[in-house]
Amino acid sequence: MINYRELLGEERALVAPYQPGKPIKEVQRELCIDNVIKLASNENPLGCSDKAILALKEFLPDISRYPIGDSYYLRKKLAEFHNVGMNNILIGAGSDEIIQILYIAFLKESEEVLSPAPSFGEYYLIAKAMKSDCRWIECNDDLSFNFDNILSSITEKSRFIFLANPNNPTGLDFGEQDFIDFMDKVPSTIIVALDEAYKEYQEESRQIDTNRLMRKYKNLISLRTFSKAYGLASMRCGYIIAHEECIAMLNQIRQPFNVNMASQVMAEASLSDGVFLNKVIESNLKGKNFIYRSCEDLRLKYINTEANFIMIEVGDGKKVFDELLKLGVIVRFLGHPKLNSYIRVSIGTDKENSLFIDKLKIVLGL
Ligand SMILES: Cc1ncc(COP(=O)(O)O)c(C=O)c1O
Known part of the structure; x- marks a missing residue:
């Protein structure tokens, strides 16, 4: 049986x-x-924004149609918003799906993810679901990230380092110079995923200019979501900003209609409501x-x-x-x-x- x-x-x-x-x-x-x-x-x-609700209402008559597969209009809007190319962006059904797409694409069963602990449990759970592993690296006693500990934990099996900034559950963030010093020491073959789900809440002077740093570090990627400050948690919409080669490879394995159209139109409208x-x-x-x-x-x-x-x-x-x-x-x-x-x-x-x-x-x- x-x-x-x-x-x-x-x-x-x-x-x-x-x-x-x-x-x-x-x-x-x-x-x-x-x-x-x-x-x-x-x-x-x-x-969420009234503009997003209106966009949803206007979209409803088209609900019988398949969504736009590559989220073209949302990517276009985001590219303008962040001053990056459309080819630097991939949309997913929340950060959760994006983490899964990243692991499917780039994480072998024999490889592992590193992340400071405590942090967002999905880095671990999705790695386990993919028959890989995620190793938690203890933080300092004050719960700040211990970058030296992370660096000394790297082995030939390490493929991803996930850093939530600000971190969940502590709410702590780290500064740009500390991060640059860290990036300079990380082997360029390891993908450093900066999970910036709460970036909008950070004081502007504390925000890392990730999109600028990405031009220097091809292995740096940024995860963003519409679930938090934009109030669209139920719609499941997030995105990744990364080098165009990374995005092209992720598109190879992304499901053709991974983001529903209601999410796409609501997220797009939200970006117009400063x-x-x-x-x-x-x-x-x-x-x-x-x-x-x-x-x-x-x-x-x-x-x-x-x-x-x-x-x-x-x-x-x-x-x-x-x-x-x-x-x-x-x-x-x-x-x-x-x-x-x-x-x-x-x-x-x-x-x-x-x-x-x-x-x-x-x-x-x-
Ligand atoms: C650090 C962090 N990343 C990602 C997410 C999940 O975001 P999404 O709703 O886009 O899957 C959360 C949600 O709590 C989070 O705390």
């Missing part, structure tokens, strides 16, 4: 699947409460300062963040996560040994942030 577990193989069968933040509806159903807020998946509390993006960034900054001040009043330590979420030290992180959930506030407990005393909270609307602090006070008895 067929044995599916055996077919998958014991190593892959034992990998714990990705644990997304609990959906609001699930918590409402389980706890039989109506008032639930979700600050668990670094989503955009302001939704007003909405500024509103998102301002609101995030205001929420961040409110949560910082509230933590200081409550004498709780937190990690300064460059993204749309904050790590707060609360004692027993798992217990506080569970207790907040019972009060209808979904946050995230990461479960990494260095983060046991933390919860990660996504910055929400003013109302959500206040409610979170009120419930946190109840849980901590403050």
Whole structure:
């Protein structure tokens, strides 16, 4: 008789699947409460641009048609936006699909990915799904990346180094000079993937000019997403900026209709709405300062963040996560040994942030 577990193989069968933040509806159903807020998946509390909604409505009559396979118009818009060539861009169904496309194209089973830990779990999970490996390289005690550690961990098996900047879950970023010093030491045959999912939230003076650096380092690639600041998480749309030879090779193995048309038109329209993006960034900054001040009043330590979420030290992180959930506030407990005393909270609307602090006070008895 067929044995599916055996077919998958014991190593892959034992990998714990990705644990997304609990959906609001699930918590409402389980706890039989109506008032639930979700600050668990670094989503955009302001939704998305009205221009994107309008683009979706206008597109609807064409839903029976296949999407534009190479996302031509979205790539054209992005090329203008970033001042790069259209051939430097590939669109995917979120960064997740882009990571998968990269691994299918360039990662052999015998090779491995390196990434500092703690960081975004998908680098590991997708590598495992592809029968390859991802080796986590411990960060410094203050949770900043240890570039020397990463460099000394490189072996002949290393094919990718994934660096989330700002990092999830810490919210920490690194500077351009440190990165250049690092790139100068990385063998040019290893692909360095800068995952810039939260770049829009970073102060402009802290942002690395990745597109300029790419002209010097052919092995440098940048991953971007519409899921965060643009508020299109549900649409699954992200992109990679890289050397045209890299993009051409990825196109060899990309599925012909990998990005649905609704996502393409919404993402394209979002890029024309700078007003909405500024509103998102301002609101995030205001929420961040409110949560910082509230933590200081409550004498709780937190990690300064460059993204749309904050790590707060609360004692027993798992217990506080569970207790907040019972009060209808979904946050995230990461479960990494260095983060046991933390919860990660996504910055929400003013109302959500206040409610979170009120419930946190109840849980901590403050
Ligand atoms: C660092 C990082 N990269 C990528 C993603 C996923 O982005 P996407 O929704 O485009 O797959 C996330 C989502 O939480 C993230 O934290």
